[in-house]
Amino acid sequence: MKNKITEANVSMVISKTFSGLNMNALKYLLPLWMTPLSGVTIRCTFAAVAFWIIGMFTKPETSTRKEKISLFLLGALGIYGFMFFYLIGLSKTTPVSSSIFTSLEPIWVFILAVIFFKEKITKMKVIGILIGLGGALLCILTQKSDDLAADAFTGNMLCLMSSFAYAAYLIISNRILSKVGVITMLRYTFTGAAFSALIVSTVTGFDARVLELPLHWTPFLILMFILIFPTVISYLLIPIGLKYLSTTLVALYGYLILIVATIVSLTLGQDRFSWTQLVAILLICSSVYFVEIAENKEKK
Template sequence: MKNKKTEANVDMIISKTFSGLNMNALKYLLPLWMSPLSGVAIRCTFAAVAFWIIACFTKPEKSTLKEKGLLFLLGATGIYGFMFFYLVGLSKTTPVSSSIFTTLQPIWVFIIAVLFFREKITVMKVVGILIGLGGALLCISTQKSDDLASDALTGNMLCLTSSVIYAVYLVLSNRLLKSVGMYTLLKYTFTGAAFSSIIVTLFTGFNAPVLSFPLHWFPFLVLLFVLIFPTVISYLLIPVGLKYLSTTVVAIYGYLILIVATIASLAIGQDRFSWAQMSAILMICAGVYFVEIAEKKDNKPSFSEKE
């Protein structure tokens, strides 16, 4: 089990590094080379097809029709909802701001645990939540719209919503992984997400100049990076982390997304340094840290460890 946990931690580092770079790649593509909703449809459909093909070369996994139906619904609402709000939000704000809200996921995981799994509430956890939410409010209230963020307030609120939805997905997928295999999870959740994305696209239209001929090779290569690494490979690695690490530990790797996205954004000019933004980052990191330290000090295991 120790080796499995080490492997899970390495997998999460790779996965979240790709996720951090994913923010910068998507920011480059949105909305000039593809609309946010078309981007969601491309990612979800590509991933669904890829996971079904990959699963053909793996050992068959047993699952019931009910479990497959639940996974489909989880993907149709959870994964699609997360990507929907995330891509639309990212198109209106900066990669650093969007990654700030991603880092809030452990706090949402804990709140869900309190509401639905009777997680123990302590003073340190409450302090951590308040500090983290204070950081989010600081980012939302101080960032102004400019040439890098067309509608910062709306974009930040949408990214905040996406982080809540993804936290719900983390909790539910963690529970379902106890009875279904990793590839079953990926196949059916992304099939559900692809189904939702296709239905929405039928009403909103498909707009992706990046796929038009003659091909513009650099945007197309950026899109391939998004589809192969942050989408397929990253999501292949996440269930490994969910299987051998607690849900909250997996969510804490959101710190790495923040670090990678911040360094890349400042390096390529997708964001500008801001003391208010830096203060928000430090407050959220401190808040998540307090929640995690409090959890480790509890005598009772967290809900994700009891299952």
């Protein structure tokens, strides 16, 4: 079991590192080389096809019809909802700001656990939540729109919604994983996400210059990186973490996204250093620390 936990932790480190680079790669492509909704359609459809192909070469997994329908709906609403808000938000704000809201996932996980699973509320946890929400509010209200963030307020609000949607996905998928295999979960959730994406693209239209001929190799290779590493490989690794680690700990690994996205963004000029962003980051990191300390005290 100890080896499994180590494997789960390593899986989360790799997965979240790819997710951090994903923010910078997507920021390069959006909206010049593809629209946000077209980007969601490409990612969800590619992942669904990839996981069905991978499933053909893995050990068969058993699942009931009810479980498959639940997974399909989880993907159609949870994964698609997360990517929908995330890509539109990222196209309007900066990678650092979007990663700040990703770091709120442990807070949302706890709040949802309180509402639906009667998690115990303590003074320490309430303080942590208030500090975290204060950090998010600081980022939302102080960041101004500029050449790097076309509509910072709207983008930040959408990224906030995406972090909430992903937290809900983490909680539900964590419970379903106790009954079904990893590949089964990925096949049906991404099939559901692709279904929603294709319906939306049918209504709104599909616009992805990155796929037009003749190919522009730099954006095309960046897209391939996004599809293979942050999408397929990253999502293959997440269920390993969910199976052997607590949901809160998995969400805590979201801080790696923040670290990677911040370093790469400042290096590539996709964001500028901001004291308010730094304060927001420190507040959110402190908030999760409070929640975790309170949880650990209760366990002891």
